[in-house]
Amino acid sequence: MATATRILKNAATTTSRPIAIFLNASRINYDKAMDFSKLSAITDFKTVDVDMLHDLNEIVSNVTTSRAEIVITKEMEVPQEAIARFPPSVKLLCEAGTGYNNIPITLAREKGIDVVNVPTYSNESVAHMVITYVMSFSAALFQQAKMLHDGDRTNFSVFQHPIYEITGKTLGLIGGSGTIGTSVVDVAIPLGMKILIGSRRTSLPHGHKYEGHPRVSVVPLDTLLAESDFVSVNCPLNEETRHSIGRREIELMKPTAFLINTARGAIINERELIECMNEGRIAGAGLDTQEVEPPPAESEIWGLENVFMTPHIGWRRLETRQRLVDMTVKNIEAYIEGKPINVVN
Numbered sequence: 001m002a003t004a005t006r007i008l009k010n011a012a013t014t015t016s017r018p019i020a021i022f023l024n025a026s027r028i029n030y031d032k033a034m035d036f037s038k039l040s041a042i043t044d045f046k047t048v049d050v051d052m053l054h055d056l057n058e059i060v061s062n063v064t065t066s067r068a069e070i071v072i073t074k075e076m077e078v079p080q081e082a083i084a085r086f087p088p089s090v091k092l093l094c095e096a097g098t099g100y101n102n103i104p105i106t107l108a109r110e111k112g113i114d115v116v117n118v119p120t121y122s123n124e125s126v127a128h129m130v131i132t133y134v135m136s137f138s139a140a141l142f143q144q145a146k147m148l149h150d151g152d153r154t155n156f157s158v159f160q161h162p163i164y165e166i167t168g169k170t171l172g173l174i175g176g177s178g179t180i181g182t183s184v185v186d187v188a189i190p191l192g193m194k195i196l197i198g199s200r201r202t203s204l205p206h207g208h209k210y211e212g213h214p215r216v217s218v219v220p221l222d223t224l225l226a227e228s229d230f231v232s233v234n235c236p237l238n239e240e241t242r243h244s245i246g247r248r249e250i251e252l253m254k255p256t257a258f259l260i261n262t263a264r265g266a267i268i269n270e271r272e273l274i275e276c277m278n279e280g281r282i283a284g285a286g287l288d289t290q291e292v293e294p295p296p297a298e299s300e301i302w303g304l305e306n307v308f309m310t311p312h313i314g315w316r317r318l319e320t321r322q323r324l325v326d327m328t329v330k331n332i333e334a335y336i337e338g339k340p341i342n343v344v345n
Contacts, residue, residue: 018336019044019089020070023062026051027074028096028321035322038329042336043070052076060085070332072096073103075312080104083111092335095344096328097315098122099264101237105345116331116342120179121324122315126262127183129314130232131191133260133286137230138166142284142308162256167192172228174198174221174245175235175263177208184232185210198224225252230260237264246272250281258284262314265290270301277304288314 020043028034030051039045046066053059059082063071069089074096083104093108095117105115136142140161147155154160171188173181176197185195195213197204198221203211210216225231231253235241246269250259259282261268270291277285284306293312295301301309315321334341 017042017044018069019046019067020072020332021046021048021062021066021068022072022074022096023048023059024052024074024076025049025072027076028324033318033321034325036325038326039332042329042333056082063087063090070094070335072328075099075102077102078104080107083107083113086111086113092116092332092340094328094331096324099237100344101264109345114335114340114343115345116335116340117344118324118327118331119342121327122320123179123183125317125320126180126234126314127187129262129288129310130184130234130260131187133258133262133288133308134166134171134188134230134232136308137258137284137286138169139163146305168194169229170194170196170227172196172198172224172231174224174231174233176232177204177218178234178236180262181232181234182209184234185216189213189215196224196228221249222252225249226254228257229254230258233259233261233263233267235263235267237267241267243267243269245269247276250276253282255280255282257282258286260286260288262288265293270295270299273307274300274304277306280306282306284308286310288312 020039025047026049036045048062053062053076056079059078064087067089070092071090072094078093084107090113093103093113093115095103095115098117098119098121100115100117103115108115140163143161144155171193173184173195175181176185176195177199181197188195193215195216197216197218199218200220201218203218233245243266245267250273253259265287268291273285276282286308288310289312290301290309301307315324331342
């Protein structure tokens with residue numbers, strides 16, 4: 001594990017500050033509302049004010065020219081070749097987020113670069129996004145808004161959509177024993193929902209907040225799919241979970257059920273989802289993440305009346321983004337002190 005021996009000095013002495021570059025700062029600072037002062041206080045902080053850098057040479061050039069020791073990214077693909085060409089100055093790669101499937105962590109380790117993430121910054125925000133979808137589906141808000149947008153006001157005379165209370169309904173959480181899943185349960189339980197958590201285990205880990213709760217059960221995935229009114233994907237993306245939700249899984253769901261994804265788009269096989277939605281296999285899908293963000297312009301998913309998409313906004317609330325910046329500072333402070341935290345490689 002690469003560690004630093006640098007010791008932070010007082011504000012008047014800045015020569016010892018490491019150079020840090022945020023390669024796609026506009027991803028989180030698109031509204032210029034973020035306070036980066038804490039980052040500037042402990043590093044010689046530079047930003048590239050774009051949403052994403054896609055060009056390999058541009059990525060490498062920015063890192064090399066800046067002489068950065070610390071590289072920060074947010075959901076940006078960092079190709080293997082880019083890591084291979086990073087100069088020896090780079091010692092820390094900070095993913096300003098939870099998922100790090102966009103970074104070749106094994107190669108980074110071989111080059112002596114610590115890769116760190118921020119695993120808990122968006123728990124409540126993403127949980128609220130899940131519940132927003134649940135409540136919107138239960139009241140047919142998306143469908144009614146679309147009708148009004150299209151000039152159709154007939155719902156005001158003859159109501160055409162099934163709507164219902166969520167109290168007593170079943171919410172199935174794929175990956176529900178983790179921190180975000182637990183935050184979803186924190187909101188869903190007071191609303192009177194029954195919770196199913198999909199797992200190969202027969203119970204929650206010992207000491208889990210909801211261990212033994214009368215309205216929280218651990219069941220096999222197929223049972224969760226068959227019995228839930230809402231299915232929420234909250235697991236990380238890895239080789240095991242990629243495309244793990246496809247036609248077989250969707251066909252197990254109730255025809256009245258809704259599928260919600262606020263995790264990573266590629267967990268759902270989008271091609272098979274589109275086929276199932278065209279066939280009306282389930283009532284609807286709410287996707288805050290997609291396999292490619294945004295989906296290709298020619299994708300059928302744009303035209304599906306029972307699929308509702310948001311542009312990966314679960315983490316974008318103002319407070320959530322600032323918390324992300326502040327927790328990234330904590331990661332960098334720990335590295336500078338020679339005691340790195342949240343290292344994933």
